[in-house]
Amino acid sequence: MDIANPSEEHTMLREMVRDWTKEYVEPQAFEHDKHERFNLELLRSMGELGLLGISAQEEYGGAGLDATACAIVHEELSASDPGFALAYLAHSMLFVNNLAYNGTDEQKSRILPKVCSGEWIGAMAMSEPDAGTDVLGLSTTAVQRDDGTWCINGRKMWITNGCLDDQGTPADVVWVYAKTGTDDRGRVQMSTFLVEAGMPGYSVGQKIFDKTGMRASNTAELVFDDCIVPAENIVGAPGESLIHMMGNLELERLTLAAMALGIARRSLEEMNKYATERSAFKTQIRDFGQMQRYIGESWAKYRAMRAYVYDTANSLTIGTAGQRLDSDGVKLFTTTAAKEIADAAMQVMGGYGYVAEYHVERLWRDAKLLEIGGGTLESHQKNITRDLFKDSEAITR
Ligand SMILES: Cc1cc2nc3c(=O)[nH]c(=O)nc-3n(C[C@H](O)[C@H](O)[C@H](O)COP(=O)(O)OP(=O)(O)OC[C@H]3O[C@@H](n4cnc5c(N)ncnc54)[C@H](O)[C@@H]3O)c2cc1C
Numbered sequence: 355m356d357i358a359n360p361s362e363e364h365t366m367l368r369e370m371v372r373d374w375t376k377e378y379v380e381p382q383a384f385e386h387d388k389h390e391r392f393n394l395e396l397l398r399s400m401g402e403l404g405l406l407g408i409s410a411q412e413e414y415g416g417a418g419l420d421a422t423a424c425a426i427v428h429e430e431l432s433a434s435d436p437g438f439a440l441a442y443l444a445h446s447m448l449f450v451n452n453l454a455y456n457g458t459d460e461q462k463s464r465i466l467p468k469v470c471s472g473e474w475i476g477a478m479a480m481s482e483p484d485a486g487t488d489v490l491g492l493s494t495t496a497v498q499r500d501d502g503t504w505c506i507n508g509r510k511m512w513i514t515n516g517c518l519d520d521q522g523t524p525a526d527v528v529w530v531y532a533k534t535g536t537d538d539r540g541r542v543q544m545s546t547f548l549v550e551a552g553m554p555g556y557s558v559g560q561k562i563f564d565k566t567g568m569r570a571s572n573t574a575e576l577v578f579d580d581c582i583v584p585a586e587n588i589v590g591a592p593g594e595s596l597i598h599m600m601g602n603l604e605l606e607r608l609t610l611a612a613m614a615l616g617i618a619r620r621s622l623e624e625m626n627k628y629a630t631e632r633s634a635f636k637t638q639i640r641d642f643g644q645m646q647r648y649i650g651e652s653w654a655k656y657r658a659m660r661a662y663v664y665d666t667a668n669s670l671t672i673g674t675a676g677q678r679l680d681s682d683g684v685k686l687f688t689t690t691a692a693k694e695i696a697d698a699a700m701q702v703m704g705g706y707g708y709v710a711e712y713h714v715e716r717l718w719r720d721a722k723l724l725e726i727g728g729g730t731l732e733s734h735q736k737n738i739t740r741d742l743f744k745d746s747e748a749i750t751r
Pocket residue numbers: 444448477478479480481484485486487488511512513514515565568573723726727728729730731732733736
């Protein structure tokens with residue numbers, strides 16, 4: 355069995371996305387990175403392919419596909435344009451999947467068809483200017499008013515798709531985490547809200563420019579200034595955010611790992627091609643032992659990444675938590691490996707590798723974000739060590 359294409363449907367999905375990416379994503383990648391511009395219309399058009407709600411239930415306009423399918427799409431997009439793939443991930447995994455698996459029936463029937471078609475673009479807002487890894491250190495608050503509505507105050511930072519353009523048009527809908535009190539043991543109680551464009555007090559603080567990489571995705575600071583949200587826009591009951599967060603983070607980390615795999619694959623392709631085309635000292639540079647070390651080690655790392663990504667994907671059940679050991683493990687391993695492989699590609703390609711026309715410098719810049727976003731390397735190290743303390747038999751199972 356091909357672990358990365360375990361069924362005929364998976365193979366067909368990969369071919370479809372690969373062809374579409376070649377035709378529509380590849381030609382725009384260079385320009386959108388260069389000008390730090392997000393291709394909103396291209397993302398919207400993925401609704402027609404049924405990919406914006408890839409994991410959402412079919413009754414709400416989704417495709418109802420599994421974690422392996424999600425990994426395939428992220429790998430294929432990222433092999434061409436990781437910045438665009440990140441915008442897709444923020445919409446389809448961080449917003450749509452979250453709502454599909456945690457929202458009420460009313461919320462799902464009202465919002466899912468719009469985000470699955472691309473009429474609305476979604477985002478997820480967890481990080482804040484003063485709290486990232488320390489999720490429970492958040493300071494955004496939500497207070498319920500006498501009429502049942504909620505009043506949200508605070509700022510969210512680094513939000514992918516937080517703004518849709520350079521004029522500060524906010525995402526159509528945002529999955530927002532806010533503090534709603536403390537429980538009887540004094541622990542922070544965190545709740546989840548659906549904030550929609552046009553709700554009073556919701557705006558874009560700033561689009562964040564001059565990012566190292568992922569420049570084809572928009573990153574924004576969002577402001578909630580006495581933002582009034584109707585009672586029906588809280589997700590589940592107050593205090594349930596950790597349940598939503600934990601299940602969804604596993605799929606997020608898997609798909610970020612799949613993005614790393616796409617970067618590694620493309621870097622390997624580019625360095626392999628170049629090593630044949632380029633000669634020095636009257637021989638192809640692929641005949642030099644030092645070049646062989648870059649190519650050989652990159653191949654072995656790439657194959658290990660691919661095996662770990664799809665082994666994790668094939669055993670991850672969307673909507674359930676409990677597979678953190680591998681969703682953290684696969685992201686920890688693949689993100690650094692992708693960065694190393696992009697770096698090896700740049701080294702093999704010499705001066706050409708260092709300029710945008712030859713792709714790998716963009717992949718090299720984009721790869722770094724994957725070691726930070728969706729959980730830093732250090733948070734994965736911490737989680738894995740903690741989980742192996744609780745379940746040491748995982749090592750021998
Ligand atoms: C381009 C981009 C897009 C993003 N998109 C989104 C998004 O869509 N939604 C969203 O909510 N967030 C998003 N983020 C935020 C991202 O998830 C955070 O940057 C990340 O979680 C780290 O948080 P931080 O930046 O506040 O760093 P911090 O948490 O302040 O960490 C700083 C350093 O301290 C280390 N550290 C912190 N705590 C510990 C500890 N206990 N033990 C050891 N080391 C520790 C970290 O590992 C890191 O090295 C995005 C970020 C970027 C750059």
